[in-house]
Amino acid sequence: MGLKCLFLLLLDPFCIPLIRGTCHYSPYINTEKIMHTIKSKNPKVLNLKPQPAMNHDFSVVIENVSKVYPTPKGPYTVLQDVNLTVKEGEFICVIGHSGCGKSTLLNMVSGFATPTHGSVLVNGKPVKKPGPDRMVVFQNYALLPWLTVFENVYLAVDAVHPNKREAEKRSIVRDHLAMVGLTEAENKKPTQISGGMKQRVSIARALAIRPEVLILDEPFGALDAITKEELQEELLKIWNDHRCTVLMITHDIDEALFLADRLVMMTNGPAANIGEIMNIPFPRPRDRDRIMEDPQYYDLRNYALDFLYNRFAHDDDAA
Numbered sequence: 001m002g003l004k005c006l007f008l009l010l011l012d013p014f015c016i017p018l019i020r021g022t023c024h025y026s027p028y029i030n031t032e033k034i035m036h037t038i039k040s041k042n043p044k045v046l047n048l049k050p051q052p053a054m055n056h057d058f059s060v061v062i063e064n065v066s067k068v069y070p071t072p073k074g075p076y077t078v079l080q081d082v083n084l085t086v087k088e089g090e091f092i093c094v095i096g097h098s099g100c101g102k103s104t105l106l107n108m109v110s111g112f113a114t115p116t117h118g119s120v121l122v123n124g125k126p127v128k129k130p131g132p133d134r135m136v137v138f139q140n141y142a143l144l145p146w147l148t149v150f151e152n153v154y155l156a157v158d159a160v161h162p163n164k165r166e167a168e169k170r171s172i173v174r175d176h177l178a179m180v181g182l183t184e185a186e187n188k189k190p191t192q193i194s195g196g197m198k199q200r201v202s203i204a205r206a207l208a209i210r211p212e213v214l215i216l217d218e219p220f221g222a223l224d225a226i227t228k229e230e231l232q233e234e235l236l237k238i239w240n241d242h243r244c245t246v247l248m249i250t251h252d253i254d255e256a257l258f259l260a261d262r263l264v265m266m267t268n269g270p271a272a273n274i275g276e277i278m279n280i281p282f283p284r285p286r287d288r289d290r291i292m293e294d295p296q297y298y299d300l301r302n303y304a305l306d307f308l309y310n311r312f313a314h315d316d317d318a319a
């Protein structure tokens with residue numbers, strides 16, 4: 001029971017302030033070129049309008065959601081009137097400047113935070129608290145350092161499936177460690193493995209529960225570029241094989257264009273909202289080189305950059 005409580009503590013909102021990352025948009029962008037491209041394109045060509053979908057298709061429904069935090073200076077409205085519907089099995093990336101409320105929004109889906117106004121539904125049911133149908137992967141991995149890789153995943157499986165037979169639980173853990181290529185490392189402690197491996201453990205732990213919604217809060221933000229690309233590809237493969245709805249926060253537009261079906265672009269806070277939603281049209285399975293050769297790639301990338309750096313520039317961007 002004690003260990004199960006520890007697993008649930010991993011999902012505690014107190015973890016969240018520990019995972020703040022810095023912005024790392026690609027620095028090699030020529031603003032004039034972007035503006036030229038933007039001005040020469042009709043946004044309709046970029047297929048930016050949210051697509052209508054039927055209610056029964058929705059895995060996640062965020063309806064007129066506002067979040068107000070009490071602060072010593074008075075109420076602080078982080079998000080105001082946010083609406084988003086996500087289809088089952090859809091891969092959504094959320095982008096926006098630091099502090100605009102991305103984590104707050106996804107915390108209301110995971111159940112760590114509750115809306116001040118409005119509602120969040122997952123598979124038609126209002127979200128009231130965290131649950132195993134919505135697993136979260138954090139940037140800082142949130143592994144228990146005194147447990148092995150195997151035990152970290154086992155802890156979660158055991159907490160969610162206490163009545164399954166021991167052999168079955170161990171087999172689930174083994175299958176998911178194999179899925180992320182960590183069979184050889186199963187007896188190592190988190191301090192004995194790299195950052196990329198730690199994040200693989202964290203992804204294996206989340207998927208071992210078979211969540212309906214996987215929430216990734218800047219999962220690759222702390223990794224080097226090569227490891228990050230490897231993990232993006234692994235994540236896509238796993239998602240192709242075990243389709244669940246994915247909501248992922250990123251600061252990396254290229255990452256979003258490679259992974260997502262749609263890119264949700266948030267305006268700046270306070271009272272942030274969803275500014276635009278970009279449909280990402282590249283066919284799946286995706287090949288990084290092939291999509292980067294697609295002329296639409298740069299149109300979409302530049303459109304997102306213009307949104308962040310011109311239309312909703314942050315004070316820090318002026319530097």
Ligand SMILES: Nc1ncnc2c1ncn2[C@@H]1O[C@H](COP(=O)(O)OP(=O)(O)OP(=O)(O)O)[C@@H](O)[C@H]1O
Nearest residue numbers: 020021069070078097098099100101102103104105
């Ligand atoms: N519990 C809280 N009480 C008061 N203010 C809060 C609380 N949690 C978050 N905030 C504030 O809400 C705003 C949005 O925070 P949030 O973490 O959702 O932003 P974010 O877009 O995810 O940022 P980042 O990209 O830096 O992770 C920030 O100004 C933050 O300081």
